[in-house]
Amino acid sequence: MTQQFRTEELPDTDEIEQITRAAWHYYNDGLTQNQIAEILGVSRIKVSRLLEKGRQTGLIELRINSPYGGCLTLQQELADAFGLADARVVPAFDEAPVTPRIGRAAASFLVQKLEPNDLLAIGWGEATTSTLRYMAPVFPNSNISLVSLTGGVSAYIGNTGLYGPQNNAHLIPTPLRVSSPELAEMLRIEPYVRHVLDMAATARIALIGVGSVSNTATLVRYGYCTSAEVELFARRGAVGDVLGYFYDADGHILDLDLHRHVVAVRPDDMRRIPNVAAAAAGPQKIEAILGLLRGRLANILVTDETTARELLRRKG
Template identity: 80%
Template sequence: MSTAEVIPESPQVSDIEEVELITRAAWHYYNDGLTQNQIADMLGLSRIKVSRLLEKGRQTGLIELRINSPFEGCLGLQQDLIGAFGLADARVVPAVEGLAAPPRIGRAAASLLMQQLVPNDLLAIGWGEATSTTLRFMAPVFPQSHISLVSLTGGVSAYIGNTGLYGPQNFAHLIPTPLRVSSPELAEMLRIEPYVHHVLEMAITARTALIGVGSVARSASLVRYGYCTNDEIELFTRRGAVGDLLGHFYDRDGAILDLDLHRHLIAVTPDDMRRIPSVVAAAAGPEKVEAILGLLRGKLANTLVTDEETARDLLRRQT
């Protein structure tokens, strides 16, 4: 909710009659909720004159606006994140005691994506908890708006069910392979299989992508789905890994590490991800801060959806 305060005096507005008009216009506009046309009729002025009075009141300090909302601080944090990391956009949800972050992050990401997507659009999707939660909020929208989905990685089981995509869907194009296979040779053979190649190529034609941010914690999604072991994660961490993008591990500056694992992956590469104009990363939590920092420093995503506490940590540790 927003309120307006009219300051009794302003040294920049010397005409007492104008001060009175600004005060009356502001009171009726902000407190009574009247339109500028209604105020103009009431005061015997033109609508343009009322608009100019309100603008002059704001510019001179005669009118001060105050927003009484838990989102007020979040809006400031969004702008700080955009400025600090050169982002195209950001969404920050307020900290709420007793409520889990993932559903609120998912809802905020879904809202942002629905503003970006248009009918008959294509959305490229990664996987992980935040991505799955977001897609569950959006699932009813896809068939209604004729929006198609395309996966950025193999690993069908990570998409079906967890994302609201129950069984085959004619609007979802999934790579029919595991994310990680046993050898680089097999990975290369699968990547050039016509259908797999087609889906990988389709993914990088999307205007918008939604990704999670993988951490190097023992609870990481790659470990839970059996694509990496805890011992491997520890080794990657010792080599400087702070997070992963579609199974590709990167360091604190967002540089992709030279790991044999990467040659075993069936996934869009980080270089190809840069061809997608809007890459939306959804993530929050203290265990994700270093991973998000690396992602943003490396320009591996240009839009972030997170929560208030994580945003403050990112800004404190950005250097």
């Protein structure tokens, strides 16, 4: 069967031979373009052009034999479907817990995106904790600072190795939820708390978890909400929470008394952060993630393959 080229400008016989030799040395032998240039007696720029022409004409076709291949397609589909700036999807693997795998993927993404002396704002939840554990070795050499988006973070960040006098961690020194709206407001205007809240809003990148509305939600397990409250919130239309604020299926923040007890950056202020990455996966999180994305509460998603497929199916 004759090779079908994809462009009108077909290489001649001599150029086909050069492209073939360049591709063989580059992809099979692992040689650099400089090394190939010496072998072929051409410039490095010429080698680069040969490889590019080989790809454009169809002489070179790359095949990635990896479970991540399909996930790369899903990433683009998620970004297109929900208007995301970026997405990361890890392959499905039922034999391993999902949270550590999502944490590792989120850590990998953040390490690629964060720059030296950057400020990373962090939210509440187990996905955040898992991510920070994987990132711990990176922080000492990068001078990246952490700033919390909510109170209560110090309760679980201590075992990540990132919170101590030697680290640049600026955490709100309060619980996530306090006993009265009056106390919450007093704490928000207390100088150090106000300073941290204002600092969080200036971050370039934020990492948040996505809470589900269930008796097993992290807020319930940490004692910030009761099962009865969560059931009431669900009856009022809640599908998930972010930073302790519950929202409906379209991502609208509900009018709940609980929100007046929360010490955290408000969702509208969080939206001003250019890159808000949400890390979440699992069947119990589908409704919560859908609402989060519909409400533009995050513009980056880190999830797994099964969750990604269900999100796309349910987008509607």
